Amino acid sequence: MAAVTSKVNLKLMIDTEGRRVLYAEAGKDFVDFLFYILALPAGTFIPLLNQEMVGSLGNIYDSIENLSTSYLRPNVTKDSLLKPRAYFSADTGLPLHLPNVESSRKLYRCHCESVSYDSNAFCSKCSSYIRSESKYIGPPCANDPYSSTVGDYVKEKVTYMVMDDLAVKPFSTTSLTTLLNKLNVKDIGALEEKVVDLGMEEVVKLLKASLLTKSSILTDVFLPIVKEEVN
């Protein structure tokens, strides 16, 4: 679990003249996190957006909030719909955390190998308590919450280029040159490298920005932080 507390950082390439982040150099940690966002239930991030939601998913969310519980089946609570929890195996150590995403949900089994999330459930099949901690050993499936491969998608020791719009590709001098040309960067001297750490706060901002804008996510999230540090 050591990885959970480890810091994830990004090396930003800032165009001080154009006041924008051109791209970020990132390692596996950050790219895994970006890819993991796609596996999250939509309900986990709607509350983060408050009223800023551009699409209409927020209306579904509000409808549930406003619906009388008398319309819901007896075993359904509003919280289970409004605050879905995403789980992943404690072994994966996905380093960046979001609210509502928990790092461990354990499985337990009894003598007959029935399983439960409850560590003290009674199995009527073999008349024993379901107490032994169990591990998922099915075929590795990237988004099965019990598979150790969830949140573990790309290879290590590769540097990736994350564009301002969050497009990701392996870092190469060719793609760098193409990018600088495309963005019309003429004065290399105006470029500045800056390493930023990512914590929960930055991750939430990043997620929000990614849902609200299409083109300038890194600039919107990190430029104000970098400026603050300079002042």
Ligand SMILES: [Zn+2]
């Ligand atoms: Zn049993």
